[in-house]
Amino acid sequence: MRNALIFACLATMLTPAPLAAQFMPLTLDRIFGKSAIRGEGVEGGEWTRDGRGYTAIEGSKDVAGGSDLVRYDVAGNTRAVLVSARDLIVKETGKPIAIQSYAWSADGGKLLIFNNGVRFRRTRALGDYWLFDLASKTLRRIGGDAPASSLMYAEFSPDGSRIAYVRSNDLYVEPVAGGTARRLTSDGSELIVNGLGDWVYEEEFYLRKAWKWSPDSKRIAFWRFDTSGIGTFYMITNTVGQYSKPIPLQYPKVGTTNSAVRVGSVDVASGATQWVKLAGDPRQNYVPQMSWAPDSGQLFLQYANRLQNTYQVLRADPVTGATTKLFVERDAAWVEANVDPTWLDRGRRFTWLSERDGWRHLYLVSADGKRVDLRTPGKFDVVDLLQVDEAGGWAWFIASPDNPTQRYLYRASLTGKPRVERVTPAGQAGTHGYDIAPGAHWARHTVSAADRAPVTDMIDLTTQNPVRVLARNAALQDVIAKEPLAATEFTRIDLGKGVSVDASIIKPAGFDPAKRYPVLFHVYGEPWGQTVADAWGGNTALWHRMLAERGYIVASIDPRGTATPRGRDWRKSIYRQLGVIGPEDYAAGVRKLLNQRSYMDPERIGIWGWSGGGSSTLHAMFRFPDLFRTGIAVAAVADQSLYDTVYQERYMGLPSDNAAGFKAGSPITYADGLKGNLLVIHGTGDDNVHYQNMEVLEDRLIAANKPFTMMAYPDRTHGIYEKPGTSLHLFSLMTRYLETNLPAGGR
Structure with a gap:
């Protein structure tokens, strides 16, 4: 018996362990080089308005360099081509438009396509826009004689009749049916910026596109930045020719002058602008957020002092510019700006995130600002508000009350006694992210952990059951699993x-x-x-x-x-x-x-x-x-x-x-x-x-x-x-x- 045990041990020692034999040490080239381990992700995938499917950009198999826009049905797992690359060939050049992003008109009959994006600050926001009519299969470039890659943030009006965009720091609008573009602002220059955030607003308040259609399509509200008082910082490039080239940047350094910021509302028909009447020095206050209330008759603004410890929440009349203070959010340290609120009860209430009780919670505030209703009570933070589903009666959010290193999905009731429920099932430790479809029936769900590569699947939120895997990252997980690490x-x-x-x-x-x-x-x-x-x-x-x-x-x-x-x-x-x-x-x-x-x-x-x-x-x-x-x-x-x-x-x-x-x-x-x-x-x-x-x-x-x-x-x-x-x-x-x-x- 003793000899048999020795022979068994020797056999084990001489037989390579399967994982050890397959283990390949990580190298810099395998991480960052030409032989890098490729991760999988889910690209595109914009939900349809009915929440039953999603559309995505896919490279064409028939047209070299072209893109197809396809629709996937979640329940049936079917695929249909909505716009073929063959329909997006420009007659003058014979070349297809490679879709980089897109937006549908309200009736779904027209498509606004962005391509030829070039870098503007942190993103490729400058580019060309094309209007495609699905019924007639016609294609038209937006902007008329505008130079290539010179338009930014084009968008359909809610009624689908016009397209607005920014060009050379001014706002323009042109009819969807065709015709000459009209310039709505006229003072855009290197130092006067209409409809775009200045450098610091983009970096710190995430304000890139700085204009918004009214719900009735009659007006556009926008930010105007006068950057002339900001100090110019010069970067230098030495790699473009025989001589160095200075790159000027209006950048407000600590304690120096900010842009003078105004919010205006321009009447699309007449071109007349009414400025919102904001008290105080426009260089010593911030407007980090502005949006339309549902009735088109009021603007909703957050107005912060320079210290950012006092935020006035205002409503403004877009015709007269008069403002009404709803309430004030204060903190002994600082206040964080909210994203655009979600309006409920036909404009009677809106969502608001605040740390007023010591935790970041979701509140519902009455339209007049007088009633503030806590919907997520407890000693935990709302990390991210994902969706407010009024029809279903729930607000869906990310939180992790027990472990700040992890993230899970929760939901809170919108009416009645506050009720908070964890949605992510127990036993799935790690970090969970959700892209929830309208109606909150379906969601793309990604889960990962420190030692687990991300896996993205489609799930049924009503049952929490997975429908299908969208990205498994098997190659990456295989590397992790075979490493000799605890x-x-x-x-x-x-x-x-x-x-x-x-x-x-x-x-x-x-x-x-x-x-x-x-x-x-x-x-x-x-x-x-x-x-x-x-x-x-x-x-x-x-x-x-x-x-x-x-x-x-x-x-x-x-x-x-x-x-x-x-x-x-x-x-x-x-x-x-x-x-x-x-x-x-x-x-x-x-x-x-x-x-x-x-x-x-x-x-x-x-x-x-x-x-x-x-x-x-x-x-x-x-x-x-x-x-x-x-x-x-x-x-x-x-x-x-x-x-x-x-x-x-x-x-x-x-x-x-x-x-x-x-x-x-x-x-x-x-x-x-x-x-x-x-x-x-x-x-x-x-x-x-x-x-x-x-x-x-x-x-x-x-x-x-x-x-x-x-x-x-x-x-x-x-x-x-x-x-x-x-x-x-x-x-x-x-x-x-x-x-x-x-x-x-x-x-």
Whole structure:
């Protein structure tokens, strides 16, 4: 028996384990290069108005370079071509229109097609628009003699009779039946912008298309930005010819002049504009949201002071410009803008999200603003309001009351006693996203976790049963399943004095608790991000897993102030102390982990982050140099005075009344504390966090005689992804730097 056992053990040792034999280590090329593992997603898929199907853009099999617009029926899983690429061939050129986006007229008989998109700031918003008539199969370019790729944000009027768009910073309208386009605003220029958000409104309030049709199609409400008072920041490109070229950008830096903003309502028939009468200096207040009430007779606006801690909710008469105050939303720190409200009960109530009771909740507010009805009571945050289904009587939203690293679907009753129900079934831990069809019968559902690739399926919301898988990501999941890594650990660290922070830890391959390993912390640490999430993190997650395969512990901590659903006090505890409290929490959390986990090597602690995470990395390296030995800061804000008004002043107040806070929150203040290995990386074409930050930091480090390493990526923006090979080069650089300065492996 003993010999038989020995032979059995030998046989097991000599027979390769199936998973081990198939395991292929992750490489930079497999993540970012030509042989990269391709993820699957669900492209297109706009729901039909009846909620029974969806339309999608698909490459044509018959016409090279062309696109078909197809409709899928959910229940029957049938496919029908609505518009064929053969119908979208331009007679003058003989070439098809490749659909990039589209919109239907109200009667479904006409299609507005966007193509030839070129970059405008963050998106490819400039392009050509074509009108296709499904009955006559006719095709016409919108804009008449407008230059190629010069129109923006074209849209049908609700009655389908006209199309409006922005061209050269002015609003235009033209009849769907054909005829000459009319210019509705006439003062558009390089500095006067009608119908588009200026740079900071687009970045911080997500305002790109800045105009809206009235429900009766008779008027258009729009924002007008006078950017003439804003300081001009010049970026430089050196790669376009023999001489450098300056790129001017109207960018309001902290404490400087904002655009003068007005909201107008133009009568489409007469072209006459009435301006909304807003009290106060138009450069010292914001209008982050404006929409039409259902009756076309009133505009709904959110009007914020410069500190963004007082939001007046107003109704305005589009004919006279007179305003009526409905209510005021205040906070000792800041107030977040709401998206356009959903109106209920034929305009008698509207939706509103507020943190007034300490949690972000859904309220229904009467049209006069006098009654405010809480619909999601409880100690949890509404993360995202997905849909308000008045006919069904439910508001559908994302929340996670028990675990801020995860996300689930809930619904709340719209009438009667408030009732909140979890919709995502139990036993499906992770992060769930839903694209809900009108009527809330069907939904596209995507679920992922830190160690599970995203899977998208079509589900029946009435039963929670899946109908079919739309994207399985089997190749990506196969890589994850065969890795020699333990499951990602999620934990909470008690920092004392009632403060605890969430953390995640990926242990290295072949982990031996008797050894000590280097730790690389991934940080963001500011109000617009969360890194400790039980969700798939894309290529960055694969890079972290590659590092773990090579012998690193990869960890993360979310300090106070990050965008986690832990309540108002958690998020706003950093007010006027952005860049102060977060780094202190991070350092305290790292020290706690080192005390609790002997396998973490205190001599090999690294940290890296991007944007706000780059700033947090600089703080860590400068303020806690005996703790963090190696850091990589990408696209970091080095000095808070160099960032924009809306973001920085929202969290810090004005520099005139918080000079000490701005200084304490700026990493450059502590640059002479650097002891370890620091790599700073920036794109010279970054229009968000300017390359200027890199240069002023370099100046300070040079003056202090501190050695550091730097890499500038020519003409790349904040994401540092443009041009071939950029991502592979960037992450190869960071990998080499870590392997050189933070050696991998247990000791």
